Amino acid sequence: MFHVRKLSETFGAEVLDFQIDAHAPDEVMQAIKALWAEHKLLLFRHQDLDEDKLVAFSRKFGELEIHVRTEYLSPSHPEVLYISNMKQDGRSIGILSDTEVGWHYDQIYLPRPAVGSLLAAHTLPPSGGNTEFADMGTAFEALPEETRQKLMHCRAVQSYEAFNRAYSVPTNDEQKKKSPDIDHPLVRRHPITGKPALYLCPGMTTHIVGWEAEESRAMLEELFDWCVQPQFVYSHQWQDGDALLWDNACTMHRRDPFDQGHLRLMKRTTILPPPELAVPV
Ligand SMILES: [Fe+2]
Structure with a gap:
């Protein structure tokens, strides 16, 4: 073995x-x-x-x-x-x-x-x-308890088009139609282990649903920096x-x-x- x-x-x-x-x-x-x-x-x-x-x-x-x-x-x-x-x-x-x-x-x-x-x-x-x-699971677990609680039941919008735009890559009409913006849980429970992990990435995650634009932007930027330490x-x-x-x-x-x-x-x-x-x- x-x-x-x-x-x-x-x-x-x-x-x-x-x-x-x-x-x-x-x-x-x-x-x-x-x-x-x-x-x-x-x-x-x-x-x-x-x-x-x-x-x-x-x-x-x-x-x-x-x-x-x-x-x-x-x-x-x-x-x-x-x-x-x-x-x-x-x-x-x-x-x-x-x-x-x-x-x-x-x-x-x-x-x-x-x-x-x-x-x-x-x-x-x-x-x-x-x-x-x-490792987005360990990154989540290492956040302050208060932040974890705040994020736990949030959803965030993911945009293929925004990601391409960030790297000056064009998105054609067919790709836009196939991959419209979508929202997912911001903290995803692993389907096998049940452990939570941050489910976001710079460029693609545009905002947290229901949050004020500035508050959402500030939190996402903090998280993007946090998880790539x-x-x-x-x-x-x-x-x-x-x-x-x-x-x-x-x-x-x-x-x-x-x-x-x-x-x-x-x-x-x-x-x-x-x-x-x-x-x-
Ligand atoms: Fe990849």
Whole structure:
């Protein structure tokens, strides 16, 4: 059986002596799922992952999303999204957006956001491109009691369009129609552990429903600064053979910039929530 080593004081764990394998016995998969819920971020190093294995293992966690940007999907495995600056015959094979450098929860602007992703390194630049994660559960627990009480039953509006605007990325009419502004609980209870976590991110969370504009702005800015303090953040420096599985219900993430003169290709599967893991309404 595998071993576990913590990645930081508060969250994240490396799973040692484990090769990703969809044929792992049920008790092993149950143990991995329990670790995912407990540690919020799992690192698997020294993996020999082809797309068959990536998809089959990811399916063990739930139904997989087929991304709407079909031009960036693996030609053989539509469940695999390429995140890359590589080109083939003059065409980009992967998506690479300036918005990735901003802190975000994936799909927080959707009614049923993904519960997690498995991201595997394929080609890495010599430096840069680290992925940072913020532990939004520990950040919430560390707030003063009075603030926690104040936020507990609030809802906040999430806007895909506002996030794109913050990074000067256009949102077309079809995207606007598909992703209208939406409100979610500002403090989300984890569907498995029941623990609360701040459910917000800079740029995308525009205001707290029912609050005066100035009071809402001031509180959100305070929270954005609060949750990315070093004690709540883990920065992952990628190595060949790395794969990261994160919990998208209680961590947000961002990517560091890297020199675009170097190639980078990451392969991602996105795990959709079964109804019991969806955001509570
Ligand atoms: Fe992301």
